Amino acid sequence: ETGVTQTPRHLVMGMTNKKSLKCEQHLGHNAMYWYKQSAKKPLELMFVYNFKEQTENNSVPSRFSPECPNSSHLFLHLHTLQPEDSALYLCASSLGGDTGELFFGEGSRLTVL
Amino acid sequence: GNSVTQMEGPVTLSEEAFLTINCTYTATGYPSLFWYVQYPGEGLQLLLKATKADDKGSNKGFEATYRKETTSFHLEKGSVQVSDSAVYFCALSEIYAGGTSYGKLTFGQGTILTVHP
Numbered sequence: 001e002t003g004v005t006q007t008p009r010h011l012v013m014g015m016t017n018k019k020s021l022k023c024e025q026h027l028g029h030n031a032m033y034w035y036k037q038s039a040k041k042p043l044e045l046m047f048v049y050n051f052k053e054q055t056e057n058n059s060v061p062s063r064f065s066p067e068c069p070n071s072s073h074l075f076l077h078l079h080t081l082q083p084e085d086s087a088l089y090l091c092a093s094s095l096g097g098d099t100g101e102l103f104f105g106e107g108s109r110l111t112v113l
Numbered sequence: 114g115n116s117v118t119q120m121e122g123p124v125t126l127s128e129e130a131f132l133t134i135n136c137t138y139t140a141t142g143y144p145s146l147f148w149y150v151q152y153p154g155e156g157l158q159l160l161l162k163a164t165k166a167d168d169k170g171s172n173k174g175f176e177a178t179y180r181k182e183t184t185s186f187h188l189e190k191g192s193v194q195v196s197d198s199a200v201y202f203c204a205l206s207e208i209y210a211g212g213t214s215y216g217k218l219t220f221g222q223g224t225i226l227t228v229h230p
Contacts, residue, residue, distance in 0.1 A: 104156030
């Protein structure tokens with residue numbers, strides 16, 4: 001496989017569930033990101049990891065918990081979410097040190113009931 | 114803070130029509146500017162970029178010129194195709210100390226383009 005792969009593509013969960021989103025990149029990049037895409041709103045940067053270290057947490061609620069075990073994998077652990085958290089969650093990677101060229105996955109469509 | 118404003122869509126055109134999607138920005142420093150495109154069911158992909166004033170980015174027949182005096186980066190294409198139907202995002206990134214931005218992109222809200230045969 002090449003590029004950035006996200007699983008699952010679709011997820012429906014209740015407000016009391018715990019689930020995780022997974023992202024894997026096969027590009028040899030050093031930086032990985034989580035973005036949230038909601039209808040009619042700009043993409044929101046959530047977290048940035050550079051060489052497995054978190055370098056950005058954009059005031060994200062603690063019900064979203066990221067994990068980056070290595071430069072190729074990124075997780076977003078979800079617990080006690082709210083219906084307004086329903087959105088498309090996009091993972092991206094970059095070489096690191098690049099001026100903004102991100103490679104995105106296809107996203108995980110999350111619905112919170 | 115930084116912000117990006119795109120023209121509101123959706124934009125609907127006939128094939129071979131001329132396309133313009135307006136984008137203006139506010140930034141405290143000297144940003145790089147980007148257009149990303151998202152085809153149905155896919156993630157975003159970089160369409161073109163410009164890193165300094167008066168630079169022109171181009172790709173797949175699309176062009177955009179970095180205009181510092183008007184803080185704009187409008188996307189144009191002379192003759193659109195049905196396959197250009199997608200959502201287009203304007204974005205900027207600022208260069209931080211050490212010359213890196215680490216993907217801290219600020220995006221516009223996106224413009225939906227639909228091209229009919």
